[in-house]
Amino acid sequence: xxxxxxxxxxxxxxxxxxxxxxxxxxxxxxxxxxxxxxxxxxxxxxxxxxxxxxxxxxxxxxxxxxxxxxxxxxxxxxxxxxxxxxxxxxxxxxxxxxxxxxxxxxxxxxxxxx
Amino acid sequence: xxxxxxxxxxxxxxxxxxxxxxxxxxxxxxxxxxxxxxxxxxxxxxxxxxxxxxxxxxxxxxxxxxxxxxxxxxxxxxxxxxxxxxxxxxxxxxxxxxxxxxxxxxxxxxxxxxxxxxxxxxxxxxxxxxxxxxxxxxxxxxxxxxxxxxxxxxxxxxxxxxxxxxxxxxxxxxxxxxxxxxxxxxxxxxxxxxxxxxxxxxxxxxxxxxxxxxxxxxxxxxxxx
Numbered sequence: 001x002x003x004x005x006x007x008x009x010x011x012x013x014x015x016x017x018x019x020x021x022x023x024x025x026x027x028x029x030x031x032x033x034x035x036x037x038x039x040x041x042x043x044x045x046x047x048x049x050x051x052x053x054x055x056x057x058x059x060x061x062x063x064x065x066x067x068x069x070x071x072x073x074x075x076x077x078x079x080x081x082x083x084x085x086x087x088x089x090x091x092x093x094x095x096x097x098x099x100x101x102x103x104x105x106x107x108x109x110x111x112x113x114x
Numbered sequence: 115x116x117x118x119x120x121x122x123x124x125x126x127x128x129x130x131x132x133x134x135x136x137x138x139x140x141x142x143x144x145x146x147x148x149x150x151x152x153x154x155x156x157x158x159x160x161x162x163x164x165x166x167x168x169x170x171x172x173x174x175x176x177x178x179x180x181x182x183x184x185x186x187x188x189x190x191x192x193x194x195x196x197x198x199x200x201x202x203x204x205x206x207x208x209x210x211x212x213x214x215x216x217x218x219x220x221x222x223x224x225x226x227x228x229x230x231x232x233x234x235x236x237x238x239x240x241x242x243x244x245x246x247x248x249x250x251x252x253x254x255x256x257x258x259x260x261x262x263x264x265x266x267x268x269x270x271x272x273x274x275x276x277x278x279x280x281x282x283x284x285x286x287x288x289x290x291x292x293x294x295x296x297x298x299x300x301x302x303x304x305x306x307x308x309x310x311x312x313x314x315x316x317x318x319x320x321x322x323x324x325x326x327x328x329x330x331x332x333x334x335x336x337x338x339x
Contacts, residue, residue, distance in 0.1 A: 002208050002239035009125050021119060030125070035268040037238050068271075083264055086303050098271065098304070104125045104242075113115045 003039060006104065007046035011056055014109055018055050023111035027060040033102030034068045034081075066102040073097060129243055132211030136218065136246025140229070146335040147229045149245050151269050152253035153262075154235030157279040159187045161253065161315040161324075162230055166194045168318075169325055173332055176226040178217040180209040180234045187232060197222055208240040209233050215246075227332050241268045248335060249274035256280050256292040263300040271304040275311060275327060282314040 010028070018025050032038045040063050051057050067080040072088035073095040079088060087094045124130065140147045150158050159179075166175045177198040179187040188200035199217040201209060214231060221229065231247060233240040241250075252273040254262055257280060263270045270276060278297060283290045298310055309327055313320035 002242050005129075005206070005208075005210070005243075006125055009128060013121070013123060013125070017119060017121065021117070023117065026116070035271055036242055037266075037268050083267060083300070083303060097306075101271075106121045106123050106125050109119050109121055111117045111119065113117050 002037075003043040004046045004050075006038065006043060007050055010047060010061075010106060011050055011054065013106055014056050014059070015054060017109055018111070021111050023113050025056055025059050025109050026112050027062060027110045029062045029064065029107040029109075030105065031064040031066055031102060031107050032104045033066050035101040036104045038063065038065075038104065064107075068101055069099040070096040071099055126243070129211050132215050133244040133246040136211055136215055137248070138246075139218065140246060140248070141339045143223055144336050144339050145223055145226055145229055146332050147231065147245075147247045148249055148251050148274075148331075149231045149233060149240075149247035150251045150253060151233045151237070151240045151273070152235065152255075153237045153258055156235070156253045156255040156258065157315050158232050158235070158253050159190050161277060161279060161313070162232060163190055163194055164315045164318065164321060165325065165328070166191070166196045168321070169328070170194075170196075173227045173328065174225060175228045175230060176221045176223070178209075178214060178221065178229065178231045180213070180232060182206070182234060197226070203234055207234055207236050208243050209245060210243055211245045227336075228328065237262065237266045237269055241272060249331075252276045253279055254297070256283050256290050260291075260293045260296045263297055263304065267304050270301045270308070273305070273308055274331075275309045275324075276301055277324060278310065278312040279315055281312045281319060282317045 014025050044061050047061055069078055070081045071078050072093055074093035075091040077088050077090040152158055175196050177191045179198055179200045181187055182203050185200040188198040191198035199220045201213050201217055231245055250273040252269045294312055311323050313324055
């Protein structure tokens with residue numbers, strides 16, 4: 001349900017950019033790491049609800065989920081974390097460090113121009 | 115015609131800015147701040163009440179309470195004579211750094227050693243919002259089931275301590291199925307440094323280890339800031 005606050009922040013940023021560009025936003029790309037726990041349906045629904053009667057009404061959100069990455073302590077290989085059995089695909093070691101989770105980022109906005 | 119504009123901006127930047135201000139304020143005052151996160155009913159307030167009472171001559175504790183409604187929790191804390199500020203979020207499922215900033219103004223911060231933020235009961239949302247705390251404390255009660263770290267990994271990946279609460283229930287034969295070793299194994303995969311402490315805030319079992327961790331954390335934080 002924290003998606004509501006994420007949607008509010010998105011609306012503020014996209015509206016400001018829309019004013020700056022003097023154009024109507026039609027879609028936006030967002031990326032987030034696994035630990036941000038963003039549910040696509042909930043975020044899109046929340047955004048749709050608060051964007052009503054604003055220049056962002058009807059916008060499409062595209063959400064890219066980035067996997068949590070680990071680095072093998074044995075061979076330095078970087079790989080995607082899997083909870084069921086996290087281990088290095090290269091040397092099979094189970095000793096690794098978790099790398100920082102990708103933050104929640106507004107990557108790109110697409111505007112419709114005349 | 116369509117035009118693409120690269121933004122590359124953190125979406126929760128406004129919250130992060132408040133969180134940074136809070137952490138700078140707390141570092142300057144040398145006050146350790148811990149953000150306690152769990153599902154509703156895991157026993158956060160009971161843990162705090164017992165901790166405050168048993169450490170009252172050693173660590174001065176203040177509490178910021180977050181709930182959707184009521185000041186029931188702040189009243190329970192105040193009954194221990196510790197200062198408490200209630201934030202009623204009015205429906206929001208997590209505390210924001212701006213709310214904590216306001217609450218810090220209403221706590222006698224200079225009289226305290228340690229400030230607990232008891233977040234809104236929710237295992238998911240509060241994890242995504244930094245409040246300016248030094249560390250997160252996860253609480254999982256045995257009645258919730260031992261599959262929670264696998265299902266809700268974020269809080270376990272981000273916490274410094276996991277308190278497994280209500281372990282007194284495990285001694286009542288076959289009342290609760292909960293495999294502490296499964297939790298340990300799942301949590302360790304996500305977080306090698308986390309301290310896992312099985313406790314019962316009701317009977318006091320295991321609480322001494324939690325107090326030792328707190329005393330050490332307060333000491334180290336003061337020395338390093």
